Amino acid sequence: MRNPKILVLDRGDALVQQVRGVTDGIRPRPEVASCTRVGSVGDVLTEEGPFDVLVAGPSLGTRAGLARLEVIHDELPAMSLLLAFNRRPEARLREIVRAGAIDLLQLPIDDEMLLESMQRAIELSRQQQVAAPASAAGAANSGIGRVFTTSSATGGCGKTFYATNLAYFLTHYTGKRTCIVDLDLQFGEVSTALRLRPRFTIFDALQRDEEDDSALADHIEEYMVRHDTGIYLLPAPKDPSEADRISPPDVTRIIEAIRTKFDYVIVDTPAALTEIVLAAFDLSDELFTLATLDLPSVRNMGVFLNTLDKLKIPSEHVQLILNKAEKDVGIDIEQITKLFPQGFMSVLPYAREVSKSINVGMPVMAFNPNAEVSRRIGAGLRSYLPEDVRERIPEVSTNSHNRFLGRLFRRSAVATNSNA
Ligand SMILES: Nc1ncnc2c1ncn2[C@@H]1O[C@H](COP(=O)(O)OP(=O)(O)O)[C@@H](O)[C@H]1O
Ligand SMILES: [Mg+2]
Helix, strand or coil, rough: CCCCCEEEEEECHHHHHHHHHHHHHHHHCCEEEEECCCHHHHHHHHHCCCCEEECCCCCCHHHHHHHHHHHHHHCCCCCCEEEECCCCCCCCCHHHHHHCCEEEEECCCCCHHHHHHHHHHHHHHHHHHEEEEEEEEHHHHCCCCCCEEECCCCCCCHHHHHHHHHHHHHHHHHCCCCCEECCCCCCCCHHHHHHCCCCHHHHHHHHHHCCHHHHHHHHHHCCEEEEECCCCCCCCCHHHHHHCCCCCCHHHHHHHHHHCCCCCCEEEECCCHHHHHHHHHHHEEEEEEECCCCCHHHHHHHHHHHHHHCCCCCHEEEEEEEEEECCCCCCCHHHHHHCCCEEEEEECCCHHHEEEEEEEECCCCHHHHCCCCHHEEEHHHHCCCHHHHCCCHHHHHHHHHHHHHHHHHHHHHHHHHHHH
């Protein structure tokens, strides 16, 4: 068992001294690192981590500090977070809970209590680390494919672009069977984006008059078209009038049938919260919600997320992606990320390679894997791969992701300092 690693984040050094003192007796003996500049915590976490425990000092007890801890907790859920404070923390309880703190340490604290708390934090982190890979493997082996859905409140954000790249990414790195279902029933464009000429569509598949759904599953592949990269596609209807005849239960049947035959089902949707789309959301393991870097799109993303919340779609399975990000468009990424404390899984640049790849019917990750946009998509999606293939994502992707993380942390640090 490796030695536990503890990071103490506080402006002064009294807390880290006390933590060092009490944990000295724990076996295996923990390594205790400290970070006094709150602005560099992102770098310390990525460069010196992984840490089992993060002890955040009183300077982090502000709202902005907690918002930053929440981002850290989302990125590193297995790390236990302890929050130390002098008087009552300035933030509300809800914010403390959201930040993911497992314990509150009222300072000054006696050694015995601190030790007990540290031991518990180390133990909890261990359990988390054991639990996480096991559940990921379970999903892949259950014989029920995982469903990933792209969505957005406004059109043209890049749902179809992202869906094709997500499908390519998964099939390329895992070699597993991956299918895109085009649920943009009226104006579906996945077949155009991949330059495919389908003979059949989702509508034709639903015309089969089956006595049971296992027969639908057995024949579903006959209605699909296969792309050169190995991705399968169940296309949208050829005619919008056919689209009108597809009901939400039809969508449920189709996705359920496909997931018995494919490891990954990627669902592309129109920019609307119709019953058809909600039927797909209900079956989705993960929802990728896109917005572009303009105020209407970002504002509508906020409305969209509120609606998902009311529909009781668990927010931890909703990943935000900011697409077509460019400099000097009047709003900057920092402003936007402040509005969404849950953070963005990826920020993707506007890239000419995307149009070029679409013109040849290829996902940009296949057409130009080294383009920044491709690397950023890969870095964001890395954690969806089984652990043994993750290393195959070029190291540079991880770095660019870390740089982005680093920026996020630094950005919040500025907010903390100005609040404190
Ligand atoms: N990061 C990007 N850089 C450049 N062009 C992009 C990018 N993302 C998407 N596009 C282009 O923007 C247009 C809209 O994207 P699309 O995926 O069709 O959006 P949606 O499906 O959300 O309506 C397409 O022409 C697509 O090629
Ligand atoms: Mg689309």
